Every structure is written in structure tokens, then in C-alpha cells.
Amino acid sequence: MKNSLALLAAAVFFVGPLAGDVSNAQYRDALPGYRYEFPRDHFNHPDFQTEWWYYTGNLKSSDGRAFGFELTFFRQGISRDASKKNPWDLQDIYVAHLALSDLKDGHYYFKERANRSGPGIAGVSTAEGRIWNGNWQAVFQGEDQLLQAIDEHFELHFTLHPAKRPVVHGENGVSQKAEGIGRASHYISFTRLSTSGWILKERKKVEVSGLAWMDHEFFTRQLEADQTGWDWLSLQMDDHTELMLFRIRRKDGSIDSHSSGTYLDAQGKSTHLSSNDFVLQPLGKTWTSPKTHTTYPILWKITVPRLGIELTSSTGLSSQEFKGKTSLTPVYWEGAIMLSGTRAAQPLSGVGYLEMTGYDRPVQLAP
Secondary structure, three states: OOOOOHHHHHHHHHHHHHHHHEEEOOOOOOOOOOOOOHHHOOOOOOOOOOOEEEEEEEEEEEOOOEEEEEEEEEEEEEEOOOOOOOOOOOOOEEEEEEEEEEEEOOEEEEEEEEEEEEOOEEEEEEEEEOOEEOOEEEEEEEEEEEEEOOOEEEEEEEEEEOOOOOOOOEEOOOOEOOOOOOOEEEEEEEEEEEEEEEEEEEEEEEEEEEEEEEEEEEOOOOOOEEEEEEEEEEEEEEOOEEEEEEEEEOOOOEOOOEEEEEEEEOOOOOOHHHHHHOOEEEEOOOOEEOOOOEEEEEEEEEEHHOOOEEEEEEHHHHHHHOOOOOOOOOOEEEEEEEEEEEEEEEEEEEEEEEEOOOOOOOOOOOO
């Protein structure tokens, strides 16, 4: 599901009056029947207003030191005016988020940046197979994806190799998020990316390996005004199966029927899950941010009866809250998690990522 229009709209406010009138009337809706083509659909879709490429993962060093990471590239359409020819004309805003969770030291580091494309400062290039924002980038090189992010406090340099083909979530080409035509996204994931590379932290190079997950969504409209936020999980089990699940919360406290998910078996065959097929239940353990005073549930029970799956999701680092540069940027919790439980009474474990939005204030996404 991922951070959506509110996140990108915040960047528009951050840029200020240069953004102009952000109308979605000039953009396409995500509609059933979309014909996916790869590698084309790994890259830019400027006729949709909002788009992101979202990488998360769980990695370990040879001595068992555990890390989580997030590297995310967002594009928010501002204008589709074909008469704008100057490279500094504002057609799109590009936002990027970078985070590193050092689970051994108990530290969470995060950075945010916002740019216009200008003469190559940020953008997406199908010809180059590249998504970038300054010196943060993802490059498609054959089957692999190369990630690089350089910050003053740490660096990430990873190679990601897909163990499975990309999966399209939802039904008939769309992941529906609310009632009504077009309140949906086109949603693609690489659910099991074998990852190796290194982290530079405090001038020390740490070789790491593990698993990453990549989400790519593009759309123009999604949530309704009475939907306040969501809880999203990407789960990678040790038996080489994966789950993506999200539940959308409503203002009256109920769970929206458009919540859904996808299960992938060990061979990569996908099964769509409706809101009736699973339950995501907070188990009472919470963490309150000392910066925003927002309280998040950080212990979850995950039940998928039709698959015989019962899991508990916990985290080794409670403080994985991302707070942007301004009060206009939505606050969210995004962090590495551990999984333990059973499938058909047999032990099942794994790793994943959990995202929680709308706990500080409702996410405002309805145009």
C-alpha cells in the first residue's frame, strides 16, 4: 500500500508557491484491465499523478549484526502542461526517504529530501534503467537492481537479485483501496530479493546480506475522506513463501472492506486475499514517540485461516518512526520486524517490514 498522496502533497507544500494548482483532472485513474509490460512498467508513468518505488529489507553481517533499511523514491505530478519546455519548469516533485535501523545498537537513522528534476537533479529514466534523487539511486541492470544511498552519517551499497518474478497485486490489474472507480492503484512487487553489499557507518564498512522487498505503485486517486490510515506488512517466510497484507482503518474504528493482500507460494504463484481472508490484530504492546507523542502498536498477531497461518510480528527496535522535515510531512512508523508462529501446526518463522500511518492524525488523501 505504502505512503501515498499525503506524503507527496506535503512535499508540494514544502516547495511552496512554485507548485501551483495540483489538480488530478489532467491525470489518468488506475482502472481495471490495465495491461502490464516489463521492463516498461518498472519505470515512469507520468500520466498518473502519484508514483513510488519502495525498497525495504532485513540484512545481517557475518557476525550476526542485524540491520533494517528503507530507500524510497516518490514522484508527485504537479502539471502536465506540454508547453513547459524549460528544465526548471515544475512538472513533478521528487521526494526520497532513507532510513537505517541498527538493531544491535538500537539506533534508527533517517533522512528526507525533495527536489524538482531540473537539469538531472532527480528523475526516472527508462533508457538508463534508473530512478534517482541526487546521489540516492536504484539502477536496473539486467535482472538485478543496484541500490546506492550516500548520506553524511551512513551509506548503503546493495545488489538485489530477484528469486521470483514480479507480482501484480489486486484483481483485474488494480489494487482497490476505496469504493468507486479509480480509487485504486496499479501495484507491483518483487517479494524476494536476495541482497548483498555493504553499509558504511561511522567510517566502518560492514558487509551484509539478506532479503529485500520492492513495491512499485502508480495511481491518481486512492482513499476516501473517512479512511484515516493503514497498517501494511511485507512478510518473507523461511519456507520461501511471502505475504503482503494491509488493513485500512476508518474514522469509526472499523476496518475497511477494501483491505486486502497477496500470498505467494514457494514457486511464485500468487493468490489474492480479500479482507475476509485474514486478520491483523494488535496485541497490546505499544511504543510512544518522545518526539511526536504518537503511540503505535508494535506487537501484532497475523492470522490467515485459509492458509493455516498464525504468526506473531515483533520488532527488535521500537523507535522506527519517520518524521519529515516539516510539520506538513506525515509522520509514520516503518520498521524491521521478526516473525514466529505456525502453518498447519508446523513451525514457521521469517522477517518483514511493518508500516503504520494515521496514528498521529488522519491521513488526508481524498481529492
